[in-house]
Amino acid sequence: MSHPELSEQEIQRRESLHKLRELGIDPYPAALYPVDAFAAEIKEKFEDGKQVCLAGRMLSQRIMGKASFAEIQDASGRIQVYFNRDEICPDEDKTLYNEVFKKLLDLGDFIGIKGQVFKTQVGEISVNVTEFTLLSKSLRPLPLPKTDAAGVVHDAFTDPELRYRQRYVDLVVNRQVKDVFIKRTRLFNAMREFFNREGYMEVETPILQAIPGGASARPFITHHNALDIPLYMRIANELYLKRLIVGGFDGVYEFSKNFRNEGMDRTHNPEFTAMEIYVAYKDYNWMMDFTEQLLEHCALAVNGTTIAQFGEHTIDFKAPYKRVTMRQSIIDFTGFDIKGKSEEELRAAAKSMGLEVDETMGTGKLIDEIFGGKCEGNYIQPTFITDYPKEMSPLCKVHRDDPTLTERFELMVCGKEVANAYSELNDPIDQRERFEEQLKLQERGDDEAMFIDQDFLRSLEYGMPPTSGLGIGMDRLIMYLTNNPSIQEVLFFPQMRPEKSAPKVVLNDTEKEIYQKIQAEKQLLLGELRAAFEISNKLWDTSIKTLTKNNLVSVFKDGELLLVKLIEE
RNA sequence: GAUUCCGUAGCUCAGCUGGUAGAGCAAUACACUUUUAAUGUAUGGGCCCUGGGUUCGAAUCCCAGCGGAAUCACCA
Numbered sequence: 258m259s260h261p262e263l264s265e266q267e268i269q270r271r272e273s274l275h276k277l278r279e280l281g282i283d284p285y286p287a288a289l290y291p292v293d294a295f296a297a298e299i300k301e302k303f304e305d306g307k308q309v310c311l312a313g314r315m316l317s318q319r320i321m322g323k324a325s326f327a328e329i330q331d332a333s334g335r336i337q338v339y340f341n342r343d344e345i346c347p348d349e350d351k352t353l354y355n356e357v358f359k360k361l362l363d364l365g366d367f368i369g370i371k372g373q374v375f376k377t378q379v380g381e382i383s384v385n386v387t388e389f390t391l392l393s394k395s396l397r398p399l400p401l402p403k404t405d406a407a408g409v410v411h412d413a414f415t416d417p418e419l420r421y422r423q424r425y426v427d428l429v430v431n432r433q434v435k436d437v438f439i440k441r442t443r444l445f446n447a448m449r450e451f452f453n454r455e456g457y458m459e460v461e462t463p464i465l466q467a468i469p470g471g472a473s474a475r476p477f478i479t480h481h482n483a484l485d486i487p488l489y490m491r492i493a494n495e496l497y498l499k500r501l502i503v504g505g506f507d508g509v510y511e512f513s514k515n516f517r518n519e520g521m522d523r524t525h526n527p528e529f530t531a532m533e534i535y536v537a538y539k540d541y542n543w544m545m546d547f548t549e550q551l552l553e554h555c556a557l558a559v560n561g562t563t564i565a566q567f568g569e570h571t572i573d574f575k576a577p578y579k580r581v582t583m584r585q586s587i588i589d590f591t592g593f594d595i596k597g598k599s600e601e602e603l604r605a606a607a608k609s610m611g612l613e614v615d616e617t618m619g620t621g622k623l624i625d626e627i628f629g630g631k632c633e634g635n636y637i638q639p640t641f642i643t644d645y646p647k648e649m650s651p652l653c654k655v656h657r658d659d660p661t662l663t664e665r666f667e668l669m670v671c672g673k674e675v676a677n678a679y680s681e682l683n684d685p686i687d688q689r690e691r692f693e694e695q696l697k698l699q700e701r702g703d704d705e706a707m708f709i710d711q712d713f714l715r716s717l718e719y720g721m722p723p724t725s726g727l728g729i730g731m732d733r734l735i736m737y738l739t740n741n742p743s744i745q746e747v748l749f750f751p752q753m754r755p756e757k758s759a760p761k762v763v764l765n766d767t768e769k770e771i772y773q774k775i776q777a778e779k780q781l782l783l784g785e786l787r788a789a790f791e792i793s794n795k796l797w798d799t800s801i802k803t804l805t806k807n808n809l810v811s812v813f814k815d816g817e818l819l820l821v822k823l824i825e826e
Numbered sequence: 827g828a829u830u831c832c833g834u835a836g837c838u839c840a841g842c843u844g845g846u847a848g849a850g851c852a853a854u855a856c857a858c859u860u861u862u863a864a865u866g867u868a869u870g871g872g873c874c875c876u877g878g879g880u881u882c883g884a885a886u887c888c889c890a891g892c893g894g895a896a897u898c899a900c901c902a
Contacts, residue, residue: 264836264853266836266853269853317863320861321859321860321865322857322858337862339860342859377861381861383860398837398852399852400838406863409863411837413838414838415838416838416895517901520901523896525901613899629902649902650902674902754894
């Protein structure tokens with residue numbers, strides 16, 4: 258048996274696997290294993306002599322001749338188990354202990370244990386094994402961090418790339434990572450509970466949309482073969498939820514995976530989760546009350562306290578939260594009053610504040626720039642910023658007291674937006690005009706302006722009750738609740754560049770030389786390239802064909818000329 | 827997109843102004859019946875990210891590429 262591509266340890270594990278089979282032990286048995294106990298529970302409720310059956314991965318082994326200790330990790334945590342040779346093998350044949358346990362089991366293997374709970378001389382709650390079963394063999398060594406007596410972790414599995422690419426390993430060896438995702442699920446459950454208690458209904462709306470509406474963002478595009486039309490992955494679900502309010506539901510919500518074809522960094526992933534909820538007969542003032550109650554409830558459910566530590570900041574999600582109008586906020590931090598100012602005045606003001614602005618920006622975008630540049634970052638504690646300019650909020654109702662503003666708020670935490678809410682625009686004529694303004698912005702060069710959804714307008718024309726809607730960035734919220742500065746840490750499988758993007762093609766020496774020549778020139782005449790190599794026609798032919806077949810270079814015609822060019826990733 | 831830093835054993839990392847590749851853990855072998863970062867002794871394990879260049883000689887210096895991280899820009 259030779260495995261040239263495997264590491265020494267992997268080869269050894271495969272050999273162990275082989276030997277186990279020879280001993281008549283199935284390394285991947287089919288039968289269920291009758292687990293009736295968990296590590297954490299055994300340790301919490303210690304009962305001397307209690308018979309238990311548990312299963313998990315073996316993560317450490319301390320062999321001392323005829324006795325050994327091992328650690329088993331199950332879904333609840335870790336527990337030490339004690340193997341005594343003569344208890345495992347009461348008869349003459351000691352193979353099960355000497356061979357199977359000591360040699361053929363490896364760290365990372367899943368085993369099942371039956372035995373009695375006891376305390377060792379040093380006081381560690383352990384299980385005295387009377388019977389063990391191999392449940393699944395692990396063929397790759399896990400990176401196993403160790404914690405010393407001082408609590409210092411050695412050999413921690415910390416490389417972010419490896420951790421994200423092999424999250425399954427990360428979860429096995431890094432307990433704190435598992436905890437983040439447990440909290441994530443708790444957050445979702447807490448929100449559902451809060452909404453369901455109010456009688457609101459969880460719904461599902463299309464992810465594949467013919468018109469990507471409800472937000473301003475570049476969508477991912479795909480194609481439906483049967484209908485032969487382009488379809489877009491949703492950037493938001495807002496317009497569909499509102500259609501359901503038109504249809505007569507009083508409260509609907511959805512945890513929506515949204516997709517945006519934009520940059521990736523530590524706060525942006527191309528797919529992310531938003532929660533959106535729409536409640537009929539409410540306005541944004543009601544929604545502020547509702548939001549602060551909701552977040553207080555969620556913080557408590559996730560962490561058991563409304564206080565959350567985020568980096569250097571201590572945040573308190575206890576309601577109520579401060580409410581500041583956008584105009585007041587800009588006055589507070591810049592001394593500039595945006596009320597009644599023209600586009601030119603705003604642009605001049607923004608420039609004087611050292612902000613980068615250009616001609617495509619309308620008043621809304623300019624105000625947004627000023628707020629984003631000078632104010633936003635200052636709100637550490639949860640704060641509602643209210644009354645956004647009309648131009649920035651095409652789906653939001655005009656403010657009851659000021660026609661240049663809208664009834665909108667965003668909730669800022671640690672200088673970032675975590676929630677966004679409106680008194681929803683339900684005047685179909687106004688809505689159509691707003692969409693048309695967006696279209697004009699688009700023509701002006703704003704590539705994020707919204708598309709017009711005619712069917713949505715039609716639904717409004719049938720009448721939508723006054724409604725307030727709220728959207729929450731779930732990923733961002735869980736970042737705050739688990740003190741993680743990057744979104745990758747709160748997504749099981751964050752988007753990564755595919756592994757090994759470089760073509761792994763094995764080229765022979767001639768092909769390599771030709772390829773290098775093309776690499777250097779990027780593009781050149783085929784004949785010229787041919788002349789540079791003193792090789793037979795046949796070798797030339799096969800070489801250039803290898804390169805083109807593997808998509809390293811391409812040959813193409815430009816008029817009468819045959820050219821060859823480098824294909825770059 | 828810009829800048830900075832990083833890529834060495836299965837894991838975590840060291841390797842100075844160029845001179846035969848190192849440690850701990852993990853692995854293998856032996857000893858050891860309540861240990862706990864178990865211990866003791868011995869052994870094996872490397873395309874030093876890839877490709878060029880400089881040099882008598884490159885893990886080390888230079889260039890390019892690939893991959894990653896951080897900061898900034900962009901992004902409701």
